[in-house]
Amino acid sequence: MNKDRLEKFRSLIGTRVEEINNKLSAEDADTEPIAPDVAIGRLSRLDSMQMQQMALNAKRRLKSELQNLQNALVRIDKETYGICPFCRKEIAEARLEAQPDAILCINCAR
Numbered sequence: 001m002n003k004d005r006l007e008k009f010r011s012l013i014g015t016r017v018e019e020i021n022n023k024l025s026a027e028d029a030d031t032e033p034i035a036p037d038v039a040i041g042r043l044s045r046l047d048s049m050q051m052q053q054m055a056l057n058a059k060r061r062l063k064s065e066l067q068n069l070q071n072a073l074v075r076i077d078k079e080t081y082g083i084c085p086f087c088r089k090e091i092a093e094a095r096l097e098a099q100p101d102a103i104l105c106i107n108c109a110r
């Protein structure tokens with residue numbers, strides 16, 4: 001992949017990383033431990049614990065995506081980005097645009 005394309009994906013990934021960081025800091029408020037006296041009834045405390053569980057799962061997904069994107073940035077620096085490590089072919093740009101942290105080409109990912 002030439003430098004121009006690499007830089008294009010670097011900024012694409014940078015934007016996504018920023019979005020995720022914003023979401024993660026916004027969600028910190030939702031994943032605070034729930035105080036026992038937060039709800040009057042037992043059910044609503046269970047509800048808020050379920051909500052918290054969902055927020056934690058979403059957070060975990062975002063964190064792993066963030067990690068994958070950071071790995072992609074390392075590959076951009078090494079200029080190995082966009083090359084499938086299995087078959088050594090270039091990954092289709094449409095695939096990378098949809099999923100900038102993709103490691104394998106569509107054939108090897110199947």
Ligand SMILES: [Zn+2]
Binds near residue numbers: 089
């Ligand atoms: Zn491949």
